[in-house]
Amino acid sequence: MTPMVIAEEVHKSFGSNHVLRGISLEVAHGEVMCLVGPSGSGKSTFLRCINHLEKINSGRITVDGTLIGYREHAGKLYELKAREAATQRSGIGMVFQKFNLFPHMTALENVTVGMVRVQGINTSDAQVESKKLLARVGLAEKLYHYPAHLSGGQQQRVAIARSLAMKPQLMLFDEPTSALDPELVGEVLDVMKELAASGMTMIVVTHEMGFAREVADSLVFMDGGVVVEAGKPVEILSNPTQERTKSFLSKVL
Amino acid sequence: MPSTNHEPIKAVPLRHPIRWAVALFLVAISAAFVVDASHRGAYDWKAFAQYIFDPRVVKAAGVTLALTALSMFFAIILGVSFAVMRRSPNPVFRAVSWLFIWAFRGTPVYVQLVFWGLLSTIYHSFFIGIPDIHFHNFYLGFHQTISQQFSLFWIAVIGLSLNEAAYMAEIVRAGLLSVDSGQEEAATAIGMSWWTTMRYVVIPQAMRIIIPPTGNEIVSMLKTTSLVTAVPLVTDLYARTRDISTETYNPIPLLLVASAWYLFFTTVLMIIQYFVEKRFARGHSALIAMAS
Numbered sequence: 018m019t020p021m022v023i024a025e026e027v028h029k030s031f032g033s034n035h036v037l038r039g040i041s042l043e044v045a046h047g048e049v050m051c052l053v054g055p056s057g058s059g060k061s062t063f064l065r066c067i068n069h070l071e072k073i074n075s076g077r078i079t080v081d082g083t084l085i086g087y088r089e090h091a092g093k094l095y096e097l098k099a100r101e102a103a104t105q106r107s108g109i110g111m112v113f114q115k116f117n118l119f120p121h122m123t124a125l126e127n128v129t130v131g132m133v134r135v136q137g138i139n140t141s142d143a144q145v146e147s148k149k150l151l152a153r154v155g156l157a158e159k160l161y162h163y164p165a166h167l168s169g170g171q172q173q174r175v176a177i178a179r180s181l182a183m184k185p186q187l188m189l190f191d192e193p194t195s196a197l198d199p200e201l202v203g204e205v206l207d208v209m210k211e212l213a214a215s216g217m218t219m220i221v222v223t224h225e226m227g228f229a230r231e232v233a234d235s236l237v238f239m240d241g242g243v244v245v246e247a248g249k250p251v252e253i254l255s256n257p258t259q260e261r262t263k264s265f266l267s268k269v270l
Numbered sequence: 271m272p273s274t275n276h277e278p279i280k281a282v283p284l285r286h287p288i289r290w291a292v293a294l295f296l297v298a299i300s301a302a303f304v305v306d307a308s309h310r311g312a313y314d315w316k317a318f319a320q321y322i323f324d325p326r327v328v329k330a331a332g333v334t335l336a337l338t339a340l341s342m343f344f345a346i347i348l349g350v351s352f353a354v355m356r357r358s359p360n361p362v363f364r365a366v367s368w369l370f371i372w373a374f375r376g377t378p379v380y381v382q383l384v385f386w387g388l389l390s391t392i393y394h395s396f397f398i399g400i401p402d403i404h405f406h407n408f409y410l411g412f413h414q415t416i417s418q419q420f421s422l423f424w425i426a427v428i429g430l431s432l433n434e435a436a437y438m439a440e441i442v443r444a445g446l447l448s449v450d451s452g453q454e455e456a457a458t459a460i461g462m463s464w465w466t467t468m469r470y471v472v473i474p475q476a477m478r479i480i481i482p483p484t485g486n487e488i489v490s491m492l493k494t495t496s497l498v499t500a501v502p503l504v505t506d507l508y509a510r511t512r513d514i515s516t517e518t519y520n521p522i523p524l525l526l527v528a529s530a531w532y533l534f535f536t537t538v539l540m541i542i543q544y545f546v547e548k549r550f551a552r553g554h555s556a557l558i559a560m561a562s
């Protein structure tokens with residue numbers, strides 16, 4: 018089977034700031050990959066390139082065999098129309114460090130809105146589905162709460178449910194627990210573990226090395242816009258071969 | 271353990287002698303003014319009572335209200351459009367929006383109203399200069415079939431709307447900017463199109479910021495309608511009361527009549543604004559409650 022995600026020689030610059038300097042990696046179906054690295058190494062940028070929130074300057078990214086952001090025809094690339102790009106994104110879930118829930122909507126509405134406004138499902142069907150998803154992340158009791166009335170951990174779980182509502186084949190997590198109080202980290206990681214166990218393909222940027230060791234199938238260490246080291250989490254965490262990996266791990270472990 | 275028979279604090283409250291003195295002084299002055307005004311012949315309260323519900327005045331008040339409502343309606347639609355265009359990925363839209371705001375915010379509304387009033391003359395010479403005069407004929411036909419006052423009314427509405435749209439665009443733009451960029455990102459990430467994101471995520475949140483200054487703009491528009499005499503439209507509240515007073519040689523009571531109507535409308539607007547603001551605080555008042 019072809020991998021779920023293939024990144025080949027991905028380069029991305031912001032002006033003269035060359036952030037991604039040739040990232041190549043593969044994520045298999047059902048694989049959980051953790052992405053770690055120092056601040057500014059380009060982890061968020063790489064995630065954002067995968068769902069085309071950022072345009073890459075060179076290289077290529079495919080998700081489930083489909084080229085991201087472009088259509089290829091007779092060896093030439095054509096930019097996707099806004100609508101096509103949006104459809105492509107809806108198949109890739111993304112969870113943000115700051116949750117980014119819609120504050121003017123209840124938990125239920127946050128989950129429903131994508132199904133109704135993007136997929137065109139009618140509201141009552143969408144609500145039935147959304148309630149199931151909120152129950153799955155342990156929030157069956159909080160359907161009608163506004164985000165401001167939820168704890169950080171609860172908000173992040175709503176955000177996960179909101180992504181799942183689009184039935185994504187791939188989930189991207191950008192430091193999903195970094196903005197949480199320590200006692201709330203566990204509830205979000207539990208949801209992510211359950212998701213991983215259900216077979217979801219996931220790329221997780223995180224500083225939670227415990228989660229990486231326990232749940233991830235692979236670990237990638239990025240620095241300065243390149244992949245420095247990749248492999249099994251246990252091996253990299255206990256036996257890093259690269260100097261940069263060693264010094265980074267000594268700081269976070 | 272809190273004790274059950276605790277004593278409430280008994281203390282001499284802080285005195286505010288200056289506050290009292292100032293308040294008394296102001297009350298005294300106002301009372302003197304009111305007493306004086308109620309006797310002074312120039313105010314002519316009998317004339318005030320006679321004209322306040324005069325059918326011509328009531329009708330003129332209706333015209334002012336219609337001018338305000340229609341102008342604000344179009345100004346809000348245009349303002350939202352231009353503000354959204356300013357953020358569009360399309361550079362042509364951005365440029366058009368910028369130019370519009372630049373031109374209409376940068377010139378006085380009075381001048382714009384005179385300009386729109388003169389428009390028919392401008393179009394006249396303009397259309398004679400080019401071979402295709404179909405539109406020109408149509409335009410003349412328009413003038414022949416619709417009464418002059420009616421078209422002047424719509425010229426006033428157009429003039430007021432376009433000017434106001436420039437201000438509304440800036441207000442809406444500030445509102446849109448106040449919405450965290452993470453909102454647009456999250457909406458885009460679940461596959462919402464740019465417009466769906468605006469419509470369901472960004473604009474509803476921007477409303478909280480947009481409404482208070484928009485309320486001010488409506489109140490301000492109500493008063494700006496008194497400038498439509500520049501078009502020249504003379505059926506609005508101010509022009510009408512002024513015209514009546516030239517017949518009666520008694521301007522002050524009619525100015526008071528006009529002011530009373532303007533005040534009545536602004537008061538009603540303030541009450542409506544209060545309820546609308548409450549409606550759009552959804553999800554946000556909760557935040558304030560949490561923080562405290």
Ligand SMILES: Nc1ncnc2c1ncn2[C@@H]1O[C@H](COP(=O)(O)OP(=O)(O)OP(=O)(O)O)[C@@H](O)[C@H]1O
Binds near residue numbers: 036055
């Ligand atoms: N939209 C942008 N415009 C300009 N520069 C950007 C933009 N986004 C990111 N950058 C730059 O790209 C570099 C990498 O940023 P990125 O957010 O990908 O790092 P990161 O690995 O996620 O770091 P962190 O752990 O702090 O989140 C930084 O130098 C940042 O300033």
Ligand SMILES: [Mg+2]
Binds near residue numbers: 191
């Ligand atoms: Mg980051």
